[in-house]
Amino acid sequence: MRSRISGETSRNSSVKPATGQSNQLCVEAAQTAQSAANNANPKSSNSPSNSQSPDCRAVANSTSRASSGSASVTSPAKSTIRDSSCRSSTLPGMRGLLKCHALCGESFSRQLRSVSVHRFHPSLVLLVVTFLLLPATGSLEQQSQITIASLADGAWVEGTVDIEIAAEGDFTQVELLANNVVVASGSPGERLAWDTAVANATVPAGFTLIARAVYSDGSRVESTPVRVTVLYPRQLTFEAPGEGINIQPEWHPSGDQLVFKSNRGLEQHIYHIYTMDATGGDPVEILTDRSYHGYPGWSPDGSRMVFNSYDPENGTTHDMDIFVVNLSSGESVQVTFDPAFDDSGRWSPNSEAISFHSGRSGSLDVWKIPVADDGSPTGEPMQLTSTDTSEHCPRWSFDGEWIVYQADRDEGTDVWVMRSNGSDTRRVTDDPYYDGYPGWSPNGEWLVYDSERDGNKDLYLVSVEDGVQRRVTMDSAVDQHPSWSPNGHSLAFHSGRDDNLNLWIVDIPDITSPLVVPDAETDTGAGGLLLPLALGSATVALALFLRRRSP
Incomplete structure (x- = not known):
């Protein structure tokens, strides 16, 4: 038995003292x-x-x-x-x-x-x-003398987690325990794979992880516990390869539905708009008088949809403009009329403006245009960014005071925020990787985006105030275009996890909680407070x- 109290380690569990x-x-x-x-x-x-x-x-x-x-x-x-x-x-x-x-x-x-x-x-x-x-x-x-090196206390994980265990000593085997159950084992120096999958699980679950090293004589030493939360993404659409793709989900203001675009049953370059319940079920097509639809989003009252469109028979995608469709009648209203590329329209929470990005100034910039309740323009577009680099994919904060967007500057694409009038621009992420498709949390304190910072497009959260990052997904497939639910509990995104792009949802814990608090009945890993409490x-x-x- 190895003592973890003294600075030296003994292989003997019983030592006779000197006389007296x-x-x-x-x-x-x-x-x-x-x-x-x-x-x-x-x-x-x-x-x-x-x-x-x-x-x-x-x-x-x-x-x-x-x-x-x-x-x-x-x-x-x-x-x-x-x-x-x-x-x-x-x-x-x-x-x-x-x-x-x-x-x-x-x-x-x-x-x-x-x-x-x-x-x-x-x-x-x-x-x-x-x-x-x-x-x-x-x-x-x-x-x-043994630590879980690849996970921080309070981390979120999902899928199969690759775990690095650092151990010092003459060990023959290392084990990973989750809530006191051995879930993976291997040789010292070998990374362990923990499969977190649980059938039909959707709610985030807390686990206490302990690394255990084993000597040749069977004695053991354990690490300080690491508490993590396991997330369980679930699939909403199930088109197989060759049947079309489902991408770009956005939440209804009430949080009970999603809108997305799909080319199911269509030519590869043609997309239509669909809605579906956030709990799953059959998608319902939104009928309009347009043949192409991109980047759909809801009006604040949920009665209309904003999207970008062009005429595939008489133009190209460079001729894209912003449109609004009445969901009851299927009739659309054209919002922008510039020959340059206009894309990614989003309605302001107060219904008074639609933001979009456009190439009309020579490079992609963020713009907004005042509109009436039916989406028809009531004034001239206003340019909000004006640099020589591309700034695009704007989204409003839930209170309408701020706009987040992505900017291709320096050697990478980063996330920026500004006030809704274009002032107070501020860089939130600053790294050489791609960080794109940003969106707001309901309380305005966090942003969700997809990034390639770990070698693959996954979802991340970042604090607007201090830039603290939290990874959400870690699958080897592409996870992209996240949208935060109005109640703050879920993220919708599209993913290639099933060898085709489909819609997924992942429930997340309260982002304001710094640490995971596992079930008290399972939080009994050796090494934590067990010995002090016993004393x-x-x-x-x-x-x-x-x-x-x-x-």
Whole structure:
């Protein structure tokens, strides 16, 4: 058994102390207890008990002499110290007291009572408990010889998770435990794969992970626990390869439906608009008087849809403009009329404007245009960005005060935000990777986007305030175009997980929670607070026991 309290590691679980060592420890502990008792009650006196074992009688005699100025011990120790931490001659008095109680049993308890230990106050008990908890916790954290290196405490994971375990020592095997169940094992230095899949699971679930290293003799050492939340993405559409794709989902303002575009049953370059319940079911096509539809989005009241379109028979995608369709009649209204490329229309939450990006200034920039309730323009378009690089895919914050967009600047594509009038532009992500299709959380504090920062397009969250990142998906397929539900609990996106682009949804925990709190019944991994709590409980129990036994 390996000790994780001392700085050195021993392969032996039992060590015999040097002659007189345990008694010396008990004397020092009793002296400390006597001092505390005298301070609490100066009139107390010690009178050793006559019904003691030889060892404890020696301790009693030594204690009596110690109170008169002598600290010598002449009786040899006959007990074996079972805990390697007992071998330290620098144990604090009260911790030594506990060790001696374990060694000498009831007879030493009577000795403790004889030196007025039963007279200490509850505040002293609390002080001792605190004294024991803090050093034990710190020692465990510092001396752990095996760690889960690839996951931070509080991380979100999904699918099959590749886990790196760092272990120092002559180990023959490493294991990964999730809620005390071994879920993966391998040789030292080998990365472990944890398959988190659970049939029909949709709600995020907390797990406590512990890495365990095993010696050739079977002894083990465990890491500090790491708490993670497992997410369970679920598929909404199921077109097979060759049957068409379903992409670009957007939430209805009420949060009960999604709109998306699909070329199912159509020529590859033609897309129509469909809606479906967020819980699944059969998609319903939105009939319009246009043949091509791209990047659909809802009006604030849900009665209309904004999208971009062109005439495939008489033009190209470079002739794209913004349109609005009445969902009841299927009649569309043209919003922009410029010969340049206009795309990615989004309705403002107050219904007064539609944002879009356009190449009319020579490069892609973010624009907005005032509109009436039916989507028809009521004024001229207003340019919001004006740099030489591409700035596109704008989306309104839920309160309508801000707009997020992606900008192709420097060596990568990053996420930017600005006020809805184009002022106060600010870069949120700053890295050499592609970060695109950003969208807002309902409270405006976070953004969701897709990124290639880990070698594959996955979904990420980023704090608008401080840039803190949180990874959401980690599948080897493309996960793209996320949209945050109005209630803040789910993300819709399209993914190639089933070898074709289809719609998916993943439920997420409360983003404001910094750490995962697993089920208390399963959070019993060795190494955390288990030992400190045990020591503290033992201290309190001993104090109560002695108090009850006092005359």
